[in-house]
Amino acid sequence: MKYNNPKINVLIGFIFQGINGLIGPLMGVLIIKALFAMIIYSFDKEKMRKEVDYWILLMFIGAIAALVLNFVAKWMFGVVGENITLNVRKDIYESIMRKHVGWHDD
Numbered sequence: 103m104k105y106n107n108p109k110i111n112v113l114i115g116f117i118f119q120g121i122n123g124l125i126g127p128l129m130g131v132l133i134i135k136a137l138f139a140m141i142i143y144s145f146d147k148e149k150m151r152k153e154v155d156y157w158i159l160l161m162f163i164g165a166i167a168a169l170v171l172n173f174v175a176k177w178m179f180g181v182v183g184e185n186i187t188l189n190v191r192k193d194i195y196e197s198i199m200r201k202h203v204g205w206h207d208d
Contacts (some may be wrong), residue, residue: 105189106182115178122171125164132161 106112136157144151 118175137168
């Protein structure tokens, strides 16, 4: 944890990825709602079309939200990975430079 700065990136990544994880089950519920609308309003095509379009629009909005949430979460975790790698490499380089001169001959 000492290599990861700023730590807020981890929190943002976890929150966004957690919300993104809820979208999958929500999509299942929306698909079921659209299918039930098709069954219930099968005799009234106009009403069925309006009802199914509503549920499909919600699914489209959910897909766009998943795209944005996934992008931000992966970006935050990427920043965390870069910060950790940079700080570890910096510490390794400093420790090599502090070694005795004879160590470099080996």
